[in-house]
Amino acid sequence: MYIYIYILFNSFDPFKFQQLLAITMEDFRPSAPSSTKDSVLERRLVQQNMDSGGPYRLLQCSSKGDKAGVIQELEKGVDPNVADYDRRTALHLAACEGWTEVVVLLLEKGADVNSLDRWCRTVSLIYILLFLAWRFLFLVILIDQKGFDAGNFCSHCLMRVALVIMRFARYLKLKGELIRESYKAHFQHYLTRPLVGVDSQAPCFEIDHYEVNMDEATLIGEGAYGEVYLVKWRGTEVAAKTIRSSIASNPKAKNIFLTELALWQRLRHPNIVQFFGVLKHSDRLIFLTEYLRNGSLYDILKKKGRLDPQTAISYALDIARGMNYLHQHKPHAIIHRDLTPRNVLQDEAGRLKVTDFGLSKLAQEKDSYGYKMTGGTGSYRYMAPEVYRRESYGKSIDVFSFALIVHEMFQGGPSHRGETAEQVADKRAYEDLRPPLSSYIYPEPIKTLLRECWHKNPDCRPTFEEIILKLEVIQQRFQRKNAMKACSCCVVL
């Protein structure tokens, strides 16, 4: 029966059916372990960032249905699975626009039907639905088959088959619209919407500009992306971060920025700086976050110098907890990429919070936009060797940066101050240079932890979950030791 229907289907549209079958079967295949998937995706993103010419052209041609252009790009050796910032591959874009010929071409050239975009969706979502509907009709036929004698069976069966074909034909006919309506509704929504304002899941994302009087704003600091001001919003002091016009005036850069902010606003954790919203109808790009009165960890270390071990461990735990939340974010881990003492702020209660994650995506677009990068302003000092070497990387790059921050807290500032940040990053990447660990300053378990965290092999670095457990044990030991010291003082007294 299956073969019979298969032949009928084939006579209807053999190529499409084969593609459908191939795609649906691919989707029912057990998925690869997420870590592998992550690393593949990350590798693609890195590749994409390294070469902004070819891959982008492939994506562009695919979305426009320019088959000749796609062939040209593929012949140049561009990876058919190259993904854009939202992890959409050429296949996603072509399918989304209903360019069947380009879809088929990409599949032939090895495009991965299982690749997930930023919203965790595959190209073939729609095909799965077709497959299920199709399976259901088979079931109807097989059940009916039992209730009929041999004479009736053939005609009844043929009738059912005809029905299936009719429905399938209708599905195929509607395929373009279906993909447009369902896939595009899911995916294109994120691409074409003006990010500020129309996301129903994010009602707080935009804030009316008249709610914040920028003329009365007090300048707090300045970073790579722009100035930071203290302002009042609904009676509360908040930080207003302004984005340089060189970035804000570039629609693509602005879009990347707003996409990152949209992600940030969904995050809630005691060790993550709270995002409030973007100022609507402002001629500049301004967003509001929680105001942290004590400034950055950089400011604290500059003022206080070396921290006592207990404070340093407690701060390290704060950062690790915030980072663990980001790394365990579902459906995709959030990699900070620019974890530095400047991006760790302290509230009035003394708790540290991580900020500005994801904004470093803009930094990776340096060549396309030509504005000043965080790397140039110091984050080379905290850069993992694999990032500096432009290799594929994963979450453990943040663990590397974390180790250097913890090292600074014990030491009171960065090591190798005589050298430029880039020189230090270069030596770390190619000569395995690491900061010195004097036994006078660093307790033994901290030394061990730091060595693990800045290990040259990213796979040997612990996760933040493991780091938290280790730090908690170290913290308890310190607390017990201090309590015993206090007790012996009492006895002496």
Ligand SMILES: Nc1ncnc2c1ncn2[C@@H]1O[C@H](COP(=O)(O)OP(=O)(O)OP(=O)(O)O)[C@@H](O)[C@H]1O
């Ligand atoms: N939410 C905030 N609350 C209080 N102060 C803040 C806040 N955000 C930033 N600041 C202050 O403003 C300064 C500039 O911040 P910004 O994030 O723009 O740049 P940065 O993180 O110092 O550098 P870069 O952007 O190059 O990483 C910070 O060093 C900090 O002192």
